[in-house]
Amino acid sequence: MRKIIICQNLIKQYKEEKKPALDNLNLEVPENCIFGFLGPNGAGKTTTIKILTGLMNYNSGTVIIDDEIILPHKTDFRKKIGYLGQDQRMFEWMTGIELLKFTARIFGQSDSEAKKSAEKYLEISGLSAAANKKIKAYSGGMKQRLGIAQALIGNPKILFLDEPTSALDPIGRKEVLDFIYTIRNDCTIFMCTHILADVERVCDYVAIINDGKLIEQNSISNIKSKYSSKLLEISFLNNEDIAKFISYSQNNSDYSINENKDISFRIIFNREVTDYNEFLKSIVNAGIKIKSFAVKEATLEDVFVKLTSK
C-alpha cells in the first residue's frame, strides 16, 4: 500500500527543554485509511502533527507528504491537507456558511463555487439548519463538525485531526466520530488522540508513541492479535492476596500488570504463552489465593498501557 505520510528520523528539540520532544521518530501512514496516532500526554503527538502540517519547524530528519518533502513555510503542499487543531478556534463572528465560503475561496474557488462547496459541506456535517447562525452560538459538537467541514473543503488528500473529541460531551463525541466515519473514503485521516475507545471505533491503523519515539505501528487487528494470547485476567480473594501478588510480581520481568478493578488484574505477558498452568501454580505455591482467572483478548487499552508504562 502506498505511504502518504513518511517521517524519517524526525527530531524536534524545544529550546527550553532538555529532552527532545521527538527523538528520531519514524512513521509511515498508508493511503486512504483512518490512522490513529496515540500516546500519553506529552508524548509528542501535537508536536508531530504541527510539523506534518508545516506549523512548526523541526531540527533534523525528513517529512514527506504525498511524495513532497515538507519544509516549514512552504504553502503549496497545504492544498493537499486539511487540519483541525486541538480546541481549534475559528472566526466566531462569522456564520457557519461564511466561514466555509471564506475557506473555499482561500483554496482558489470562485464566489459561486465557494457557495456551493459551503452548502455541500454544511449538509455533510449536518449543519445546514445552522448555516446562518454565528459560530459563537454553536455547541461544542457543532463547532467540531464545522471544524472538520472547513478542513475538508479544499478536498484534501490528508485530514489531520488533533484530539477531535477530547473536549466534547458523549453526544458531541458520537456526532463527531460518526462524521469522521462517513468521510473515511474521501481521504486519509490522521487522528491524534488519547481516547482509545475512539481509536478502536473508527481507526484502521495505529501508531503509539512515547517520549517522542515510535513504540508500535500496525493495523488495529494485527496489534490486538499480537497481544491477544498473552493476556490473563486474574482476581484474588482479598486485599492481603493482592498485596502478596504485587510484591511477588515486582521482581518479575515476564509480564506487566494492569490494575482492572478493585481485586482483579489484567496481566500481559512479554512472551508467547499457550499454557498458563505454570504461572498459576507459581502463584498458588507462593501462598496467594486466586478467586478466578480467565484468558482474555487484549483491548487496545491493554496494549497502550503495556507499551507506554515505564
Next chain:
Amino acid sequence: MDIKIYFLLLQKEIRELILTQKGIAFIAIFAFFSAVSPISAFFMPEIMKSISETQNLQIILPEPTWLDSIQQYIKNITQICTFIAIIIFMGFITKEKETGTLVFLFVKPVKRFLYILSKYTAITIFVNLSAIVNTVVVYALTYYLFGKIDFIAFIKMSFFIWVYLIIIMYSVVFFSSLCKSQIISGVFSFGFYMLFSLAGGFLSSSEYLPMGVLEQATVALQNGSINLWPLLSSLVLILSFVVLSILFINKWEAK
C-alpha cells in the same frame, strides 16, 4: 492567486473590525474627541470665568481663536485618543495567536506576508477613514464657532497628524506581530508611544527623526517653513515595521 488571497484576507480584516465593533469604536472615539476640541476651546473662557466667580478669583483668558481649537484637537488626538487606540488594537495579531485563529489561516495555502500586509492595509484604511472624519468634523465646527480657519494650513497640519497616527498604529501592529500575548504587546506599544511623545524634548536630532512630525504639524498650522526630514525618517520607520513584522511572522511557530 496571491492578490486574490490578499484581498480576501483584507476583506476579512475589515469585516472583522466592523462586526467586532473595534473599527467603529476607533473611528467614533476619534470623531468624538475631534468634535469636543473646538467646542471646549470655544467655551473654555466662559468655563474658567464661572469657576473663578465661585472661587472669588479673577482669571482673565484671551479671546479664543481657531488656532486654539486646532491646538486642542492635536492635544486630544495625540494623547487620549492614541491611548485608547492602542488598547483597542494591541491584540490585533497577538489575539489571533492566543486563540488559534492564526493557525486556522496558516495551515491553509496562505502566504504569511499576505496576512501581514492585509493587517497593515486594514489599519491604514481605518486610520484614513478616521482622519477624514476628524478633519471634516474639526474644520466644520471650528469654522462654525470661530467664523474663520486657514484651510491650507489646516490641511497641511492634518497631513502631519495622519503621519503621526500611521506611525503609532503601525507600531501597535508591529508589536502585536512580535509578541506572544496581548498584555506584552500593549506594554511595548505604550513604551514606544511614550518614547515617541517624549523623545522630541530631549533628543537634539529630533528634527530629523519621526518624532519631529508633531512639531511639523504645529509649524504647518502657523504657515512656517516645513522640514521634510521627519517625513522621510517616518517613511523608513513605517516600512521597517512592515518588513520586520513579515520576518517575525515567518519565524512564528504554533505552540
